Amino acid sequence: MVLTTRKHGENDVILEVMTADSGRHLGLVRGGRSKRHRPALQPGNELSLTWKARLSDHLGQFQIEPHTARAADLMNSGIGLAAVQHLAALVRLLPERHPYPRIYGALNVVLDHLDASDAAAALMIRFELELLQELGAGLDLTSCAATGTTDDLAYVSPRSARAVSREAGRPYHDKLLPLPSFLLDGQRQAGTELTWQDVTQGFQLTGFFLDRQLGERNITDSGTRTLLTNALEKRYRSEFPWNF
Structure with a gap:
């Protein structure tokens, strides 16, 4: 999924995507600002990507193919x-x-x-x-941090990030998160x-x-x-x- 692009030189862009296998990934797209590529490189769109680099820690380059277009609907x-x-x-x-x-x-x-x-x-x-x-x-x-019950959970402790039941949290409700x-x-x-x-x-x-x-x-x-x-x-x- 396309996250963002930023200009690189006159015609290229650095593309930031979220991928299924490699997580968040950046790469250069040659001609990314062209009329051919620009519509595909909009946030929210899905692409088919091939990434190549001389070394694994280099920025590398993406070869792109449009897959699912969402950007138009999202922008509207x-x-x-x-x-x-x-x-x-x-x-x-x-x-x-x-x-x-x-x-x-x-x-x-x-x-x-x-x-x-x-x-x-x-x-x-x-x-x-x-x-x-x-x-x-x-x-x-899943359960109350104070009593262990799973019923009537109504708060979250900002300190422990655990749920708290309504009864256990009542004396401290102003210090707890709903x-x-x-x-x-x-x-x-x-x-x-x-x-x-x-x-x-x-x-x-x-x-x-x-x-x-x-x-x-x-x-x-x-x-x-x-x-x-x-x-x-x-x-x-x-x-x-x-x-x-």
């Missing part, structure tokens, strides 16, 4: 445009050239379901949880959309731990997450005004 949607930028920023937290098949698969699922507001929001939040897992900072939402029920297996009923409160709590939860990762890596927030949540809120207000 406020959510789509924001989502593909945010996904690229998230994937950039992963080291280069390491395979992350679950992340690659999740990217494709998210990009293929951005037309439904509640599905897009839920999938983006779950993608962030999956990314945190790959970064070694995953959340444990845990929206849709992130718990089997808690969301079929045919019901997420409320905007569900969405904001989900992004608040993942955002806390992502910000921690950015701080540990001395990385400045790119602002793509704010663009995405603003676009989601705009569509939610249009489609589900009773949620506000």
Whole structure:
């Protein structure tokens, strides 16, 4: 999947992609700014790639063939445009050239379901949880950190990244992060959309731990997450005004 391109010389580009077998990967595309290649090298598109380099640690060159075109639809949607930028920023937290098949698969699922507001929001939040897992900072939402119960989990501890039950967390609720029920297996009923409160709590939860990762890596927030949540809120207000 195409993440970004940047100009290199007059006619070439450095292409950044997420691949199934080699993870995040960069390479030079000769003539990448030409009329022939430019439409294929848009963020969100899928390509068939061949990479060649004299040494394995060199930038190398990509030979490209278009595979699946998504960019036009993404660019015509406020959510789509924001989502593909945010996904690229998230994937950039992963080291280069390491395979992350679950992340690659999740990217494709998210990009293929951005037309439904509640599905897009839920999938983006779950993608962030999956990314945190790959970064070694995953959340444990299976049982209460204090009692071990699996029932009525309502909070997450910002210190341990573990779920906390409503009863155990009640005395400390102002110090805990809300845990929206849709992130718990089997808690969301079929045919019901997420409320905007569900969405904001989900992004608040993942955002806390992502910000921690950015701080540990001395990385400045790119602002793509704010663009995405603003676009989601705009569509939610249009489609589900009773949620506000």
